[in-house]
Amino acid sequence: MTEPRDETSRAWGAQGLARRLLRFLVHHGSATLLVLVVAVATMRFGTFLTARNIGNVLRQNSMLGFVALGATFVILSGGVDLSVGSLVALSGMIAAQLSSHGSIAAIAGAIAATTAIGFLNGAAIVHARIQPFIATLATMIAGRGISLAWANEQSIPSERTATALEWLGRGAWGPLPAPVLLLVAAYGVGVIVLAFTPFGRHVYAIGDNAEAASLLGLPVKRIERTVYAISGALAGVGGVVLTGRLGVAQPVAGRGWELDAIAAVLLGGTLLGGGQGGATSTLVGVVLLGVLFNVLNLEGSISSWWQVVIRGALLLAIVIGQNRLAAVMRRADR
Amino acid sequence: VKMKSLPTLGASVESYGTLGTLVVLLAVNAILTPHFVSWSNLWNVGRQVTTTIWVAMGMTFVIATRGIDLSVGSIMALSSVVLSMLLPAGILAALGGALAVGTMVGFVNGFLVTRLGILPIIVTLATAISLRGVAQILVEGSPIVAFENSTLDFIGNGRLGVVPFQVGLTAIAFLAARVGLRRTVFGRHVLAVGGNAEAARLAGVSVAWVVGCVYAISGSLAAIAGIIETARLSATDAGRIGQDIELDAIAATVIGGTPLGGGRAVLGGTILGCFVLGLVTSGMNMLLVPYAWTMVLKALIVLAAASSQARRERHQ
Numbered sequence: 001m002t003e004p005r006d007e008t009s010r011a012w013g014a015q016g017l018a019r020r021l022l023r024f025l026v027h028h029g030s031a032t033l034l035v036l037v038v039a040v041a042t043m044r045f046g047t048f049l050t051a052r053n054i055g056n057v058l059r060q061n062s063m064l065g066f067v068a069l070g071a072t073f074v075i076l077s078g079g080v081d082l083s084v085g086s087l088v089a090l091s092g093m094i095a096a097q098l099s100s101h102g103s104i105a106a107i108a109g110a111i112a113a114t115t116a117i118g119f120l121n122g123a124a125i126v127h128a129r130i131q132p133f134i135a136t137l138a139t140m141i142a143g144r145g146i147s148l149a150w151a152n153e154q155s156i157p158s159e160r161t162a163t164a165l166e167w168l169g170r171g172a173w174g175p176l177p178a179p180v181l182l183l184v185a186a187y188g189v190g191v192i193v194l195a196f197t198p199f200g201r202h203v204y205a206i207g208d209n210a211e212a213a214s215l216l217g218l219p220v221k222r223i224e225r226t227v228y229a230i231s232g233a234l235a236g237v238g239g240v241v242l243t244g245r246l247g248v249a250q251p252v253a254g255r256g257w258e259l260d261a262i263a264a265v266l267l268g269g270t271l272l273g274g275g276q277g278g279a280t281s282t283l284v285g286v287v288l289l290g291v292l293f294n295v296l297n298l299e300g301s302i303s304s305w306w307q308v309v310i311r312g313a314l315l316l317a318i319v320i321g322q323n324r325l326a327a328v329m330r331r332a333d334r
Numbered sequence: 335v336k337m338k339s340l341p342t343l344g345a346s347v348e349s350y351g352t353l354g355t356l357v358v359l360l361a362v363n364a365i366l367t368p369h370f371v372s373w374s375n376l377w378n379v380g381r382q383v384t385t386t387i388w389v390a391m392g393m394t395f396v397i398a399t400r401g402i403d404l405s406v407g408s409i410m411a412l413s414s415v416v417l418s419m420l421l422p423a424g425i426l427a428a429l430g431g432a433l434a435v436g437t438m439v440g441f442v443n444g445f446l447v448t449r450l451g452i453l454p455i456i457v458t459l460a461t462a463i464s465l466r467g468v469a470q471i472l473v474e475g476s477p478i479v480a481f482e483n484s485t486l487d488f489i490g491n492g493r494l495g496v497v498p499f500q501v502g503l504t505a506i507a508f509l510a511a512r513v514g515l516r517r518t519v520f521g522r523h524v525l526a527v528g529g530n531a532e533a534a535r536l537a538g539v540s541v542a543w544v545v546g547c548v549y550a551i552s553g554s555l556a557a558i559a560g561i562i563e564t565a566r567l568s569a570t571d572a573g574r575i576g577q578d579i580e581l582d583a584i585a586a587t588v589i590g591g592t593p594l595g596g597g598r599a600v601l602g603g604t605i606l607g608c609f610v611l612g613l614v615t616s617g618m619n620m621l622l623v624p625y626a627w628t629m630v631l632k633a634l635i636v637l638a639a640a641s642s643q644a645r646r647e648r649h650q
Binding site (some may be wrong): 039045121124129130131134135137138139141142145146147148149152153174200218256259262266272273299305306308309311312313315316319320324 | 361402446448451452453455456457459460461462463464468469471517563581588594618622624625626627628629631632633634636637640641644647648
């Protein structure tokens with residue numbers, strides 16, 4: 001976005017420097033934190049900065065990465081999508097169910113289904129004017145219900161013959177894990193769409209001020225619908241990769257991922273309520289979250305329930321920190 | 335502030351719509367299941383929905399201020415664990431401790447929402463995740479802790495004459511909440527803050543205090559729900575108690591006609607909403623439909639209620 005008053009403040013020595021430091025923290029704080037965490041972890045644990053460990057961290061977090069990319073679009077447009085965790089499970093179930101018909105049917109069927117559900121989310125929000133939070137909450141409950149009812153709360157194994165499906169989760173291209181490749185490609189597309197296409201600009205505009213965007217003649221309804229469809233599609237990709245990785249689809253998969261995705265987006269520096277941030281920031285957020293919990297695991301001795309507590313506290317700390325920084329920035333700009 | 339100026343007609347139409355649904359559900363249940371209309375069964379349904387009612391009453395207050403509280407389920411679990419841990423020190427200490435913990439968490443939620451200006455959905459989401467973890471850590475991951483206590487047994491399973499104790503207690507709490515909302519300055523302030531926080535502030539209402547109290551109320555009501563649930567089970571289960579109850583509470587509030595945009599609270603509607611959800615669940619249960627499909631049905635009911643609410647708002 002534009003940076004007003006920067007030109008005038010530059011001349012004023014220490015004050016300008018402090019201001020620029022603040023601005024740097026707001027825009028690159030998470031990247032700085034990532035570098036710090038990686039540096040400390042490398043010094044502490046010899047096993048940390050190895051191709052094997054880093055590959056594992058990225059592979060483990062790639063599924064959440066897809067979901068978080070979708071959440072980035074939604075949050076940038078000023079909305080929220082709570083249904084993604086359930087859609088991950090549903091997509092996995094569909095993929096496993098269709099896997100006997102071959103990988104392509106499984107992958108396409110699963111992603112098509114969750115894209116359609118995302119589109120319905122958008123339609124409920126745009127046309128029935130239901131608040132995003134309530135509409136996607138309902139989809140979250142219903143989606144989880146369908147996933148559970150699908151096979152009487154049992155898991156569905158995916159067919160071994162669906163080798164491409166398995167490759168998406170477990171495969172590799174040379175030294176690079178397949179899901180990580182796919183993730184990088186997805187974020188590449190995400191960055192281009194958000195930064196260089198009219199659609200991307202419109203997403204920012206709606207998040208910044210939907211009323212103004214509408215008065216400017218932007219097709220607000222269509223864009224919002226599309227945003228939720230994208231979120232559904234990427235949750236579908238996450239579910240497909242997860243099923244490929246585990247070789248089995250679990251109806252309880254993805255529980256709580258909607259929160260992790262929101263946390264990753266915010267941790268990256270995208271502002272809740274929209275208008276500012278982007279796909280690159282989210283990728284930083286996803287990797288940072290993944291590395292943090294990898295370090296916690298390397299520390300050992302921290303029970304999974306403590307990790308849950310830390311996860312919640314971290315989310316809160318991120319938002320409070322963001323909020324404070326923004327307030328300080330506003331004061332500095334005045 | 336448009337509080338009393340709006341005709342109450344809209345509210346009654348909403349309530350009657352919910353009431354109509356309730357009557358239809360009762361009729362359908364009565365026809366489909368032979369022994370449905372018996373006192374013992376109706377009291378049973380009443381007992382099953384009491385915990386939801388406690389939580390949903392708090393949620394109605396919160397939603398009336400344009401907020402949301404996703405942490406109620408975790409507060410239930412935490413208060414249940416605290417109750418069981420303090421039980422050796424005496425029942426009063428246990429009940430007081432459980433209630434205090436819930437109220438305190440609620441107050442912290444409110445503080446973060448008002449003083450730091452963070453969205454309620456994010457604040458309570460974070461506390462929801464963390465507190466479930468804290469509850470699990472306190473019981474050290476052991477799934478179920480059972481105990482025996484005559485007072486708790488009375489709270490959970492006792493009767494005053496024909497009325498189950500918890501049903502009577504819930505009825506009294508409902509009346510108190512209704513009076514508090516309609517007849518007290520605090521109640522007026524809650525609605526004023528929800529209707530237009532800026533206007534309320536200019537009129538001299540301490541918005542931060544009111545909102546803080548509302549979340550504290552939600553927390554303490556959730557703690558009571560946790561106590562009742564624990565008393566009924568004679569056990570604490572950090573993983574299961576209160577799981578997903580926030581969804582039911584929000585659903586009941588929306589079905590009951592309290593607008594998500596704040597400014598109005600239809601407590602009676604919320605109670606009806608709880609019974610609608612309870613009857614749907616027990617009806618599906620008796621028809622041997624898996625609970626998973628009940629979830630789908632509940633989601634559809636919420637969508638229908640929310641969209642009709644949105645339509646009405648546009649026409650006003």
